[in-house]
Structure formats: C-alpha cells, structure tokens
Amino acid sequence: EKGGYKHFMAKEIAEQPVVLADALRHYLPETGLNLPDDLDFSNIDRIVLIACGTAHYACAVAKYWFEEFARIPVEIDVASEFRYREPPLSKRSLAVFVSQSGETADTLAALRYCSERVAKTVAVVNVPTSSIARETDIMLPIFAGVEVGVASTKAFTAQLLVLAVMALKAGRDRGETDAATLAAHAETLRALPGLLNQALAISEPISHLAEQLAEAQDILFLGRGAMYPLALEGALKLKEISYIHAEGYASGELKHGPIALIDRTVPVIVMAPHDKLFDKTVSNMQEVMARHGMVLLISDSKGISAAQDGTWGTLHLPDIAEPFAPILYAVPAQLLAYHTAVAKGTDVDQPRNLAKSVTVE
Numbered sequence: 001e002k003g004g005y006k007h008f009m010a011k012e013i014a015e016q017p018v019v020l021a022d023a024l025r026h027y028l029p030e031t032g033l034n035l036p037d038d039l040d041f042s043n044i045d046r047i048v049l050i051a052c053g054t055a056h057y058a059c060a061v062a063k064y065w066f067e068e069f070a071r072i073p074v075e076i077d078v079a080s081e082f083r084y085r086e087p088p089l090s091k092r093s094l095a096v097f098v099s100q101s102g103e104t105a106d107t108l109a110a111l112r113y114c115s116e117r118v119a120k121t122v123a124v125v126n127v128p129t130s131s132i133a134r135e136t137d138i139m140l141p142i143f144a145g146v147e148v149g150v151a152s153t154k155a156f157t158a159q160l161l162v163l164a165v166m167a168l169k170a171g172r173d174r175g176e177t178d179a180a181t182l183a184a185h186a187e188t189l190r191a192l193p194g195l196l197n198q199a200l201a202i203s204e205p206i207s208h209l210a211e212q213l214a215e216a217q218d219i220l221f222l223g224r225g226a227m228y229p230l231a232l233e234g235a236l237k238l239k240e241i242s243y244i245h246a247e248g249y250a251s252g253e254l255k256h257g258p259i260a261l262i263d264r265t266v267p268v269i270v271m272a273p274h275d276k277l278f279d280k281t282v283s284n285m286q287e288v289m290a291r292h293g294m295v296l297l298i299s300d301s302k303g304i305s306a307a308q309d310g311t312w313g314t315l316h317l318p319d320i321a322e323p324f325a326p327i328l329y330a331v332p333a334q335l336l337a338y339h340t341a342v343a344k345g346t347d348v349d350q351p352r353n354l355a356k357s358v359t360v361e
C-alpha cells in the first residue's frame with residue numbers, strides 16, 4: 001500500500017506532482033479556467049476563507065492571491081474562532097470552506113453559520129461525499145486521492161492549486177487582472193508538476209541535515225508575504241510529527257520578540273525565494289547570524305548566491321514566478337518535518353495525540 005515507501009507521508013509527498021497534474025487537467029485545461037459559472041466573483045465585496053490547521057494555512061496563502069489578482073478584501077480565520085465570534089456577514093460575501101476530510105466539526109459549524117447569511121458557500125474538499133461538500137452551494141474537489149498520513153501534505157498543495165485558480169477567476173471576473181497576466185499565471189501553474197518533481201530532489205540534502213535538526217529544542221521558521229503562512233505550515237508539520245517545538249513568524253516580526261530566543265542551538269529556517277522582499281529577509285538573516293543562530297536558507301539560485309555567507313545550510317529550489325512560490329516551498333517544509341521525525345524515530349504516520357479528522361469540537 002505504501003508503494004515501496006517507508007511511510008504513507010513519504011509516499012504522499014512524492015505523489016504531489018501527479019496530484020497537481022490531475023487537478024490542473026480539471027481546473028486549467030488548455031481551453032482556459034474551468035470553474036463553475038455560478039462561482040461568480042463580480043458582484044461580491046468580500047471573501048471569507050474558513051478552515052482549520054493546514055487547510056487554514058492554505059487559506060492564508062490564498063488571501064495574498066485574491067488580494068493581488070482581484071483586489072478584493074479577504075478575511076481568513078480558523079473555524080473555531082470564526083463560528084463563536086458570530087461575525088457580521090452580508091449577502092455580498094462569498095464564504096469558502098477548505099477541508100481535506102470535509103468532516104471537521106468546527107469548519108462544518110462555521111459553514112452552517114454562514115449558509116443563510118452569505119451570497120454563496122463554496123467547499124474546497126478532498127472527499128466529495130463529505131458533510132461539508134454536501135452542505136455547500138458549490139463543491140470543488142481537490143483530486144488529491146486518499147490521504148492517510150495524519151500530517152497533511154498532498155492535500156495542502158492541491159488546496160493551494162484550487163485556490164490559485166479561483167483567485168485567477170476572481171481577477172478575471174472583476175477585471176483586475178488582464179488577459180496576458182492571467183495567461184502567464186496559468187502557465188506558471190501548469191509548470192508546477194515538473195517543478196515539484198525537481199523540488200523532491202532536495203529530500204536527500206534534507207536527510208543529511210535531519211540528524212542535527214532532531215537535536216534541537218526549538219526551531220523557528222521565517223517567511224515574508226505569501227511565504228509567511230508557509231513558515232507557519234513548516235512549523236506545524238514539524239511539531240506534529242517530530243514533537244520539536246517550532247514556531248513560524250513573519251520575518252519582519254523577528255525583532256519584535258522571537259529574536260530573544262536565538263542562540264547557537266536554535267535552527268532558523270528561512271523560506272525566501274529571490275523576490276522583491278528578499279533584501280529585507282537577508283537583513284533578518286544577518287540579525288540571526290549575528291546571534292550565532294543556525295540559519296538554513298531555502299531559496300532559488302539567485303537567492304542562494306546572494307546570501308549564503310554565514311549560513312548553516314542552504315537548500316536549492318528551482319525558480320518559480322513570485323505569486324506561486326508557496327506551492328513549491330511546501331515540499332521542503334514537508335520534507336524537513338519528515339526527515340527530522342525519521343531521525344528522531346517517532347511514529348510519522350500516526351503521531352501521538354492527533355487524529356486524521358477532527359470531528360469533535
């Protein structure tokens with residue numbers, strides 16, 4: 001069942017190029033964007049994205065895309081906060097619920113709260129027969145196939161892909177992204193299966209770093225812009241399966257607190273493609289290195305050649321157009337957690353205290 005892999009998680013990480021190719025065939029065929037016509041962004045004035053855990057981080061990335069491509073205000077929240085604060089909503093809001101299982105109790109309750117209060121509810125789910133899928137107006141499957149590992153991996157990148165295509169449609173519906181830009185973004189998304197395949201090659205260098213990471217008490221992940229939620233996802237993944245305390249921070253927040261933690265025993269994983277914010281991130285890295293923190297820079301060729309001096313390690317990813325880097329950088333985030341957990345000897349697929357689907361509140 002594990003197809004020659006030691007763990008389901010390893011198999012599911014490796015499946016991502018194929019999963020994304022399947023989702024692309026459906027949502028982004030050569031003929032253009034393929035989303036239901038009633039998923040119309042032109043007459044709404046707000047999007048609400050609700051989920052838990054890793055699915056919430058997919059929403060946090062998507063917020064950057066919807067804002068950039070469609071210039072529409074986006075609110076994100078974890079379902080357990082959203083439902084109890086009973087937020088004001090309007091018939092001009094679109095509410096999107098992202099869930100691998102489609103059975104997460106808090107996400108389902110948040111959906112029920114929204115049902116009569118918004119213009120439309122949309123589910124982005126892996127299980128098309130699930131409660132969340134059945135109770136929404138529009139259901140968008142992510143085509144990830146069964147995900148067994150408790151740590152969500154291929155569902156995350158497939159959720160990101162579907163949300164990216166939705167954001168492109170929102171940009172088109174609202175006339176905020178021109179046809180040439182849309183076509184360029186579609187090309188980048190279509191290149192993802194190949195890029196993810198290349199990215200999987202960093203499994204080996206990561207496995208060499210894992211012994212040392214496994215010794216750490218605390219690990220920090222840093223990212224800026226749409227890479228910030230990836231830092232949160234990297235930290236969650238690592239906590240879940242290696243039981244090492246990890247936190248994700250927006251790089252710019254470093255000096256507002258977490259820098260106090262840095263000493264020579266603290267690995268700081270910086271997820272930073274060479275984008276318009278790269279120079280800012282380099283100065284954050286220098287602050288960490290000045291305090292002898294172990295910086296692991298994950299970047300592309302340009303980023304690594306510009307900033308590798310003084311780092312503890314570097315991991316090299318292929319180039320990708322700026323907005324979609326989070327989909328590619330999910331791979332090292334997952335592999336860092338995986339190899340560190342393997343080095344520690346923990347139960348990768350069934351980590352203690354966690355359930356695959358959280359159907360209790």
Ligand code: M6R
Pocket residue numbers: 052053054055098099100101102103104107150151152153237240354356357358
């Ligand atoms: O099935 P869902 O996507 O609704 O599940 C949400 C979270 O419980 C889930 O993503 C959880 O955080 C994972 N264990 C993350 O790896």
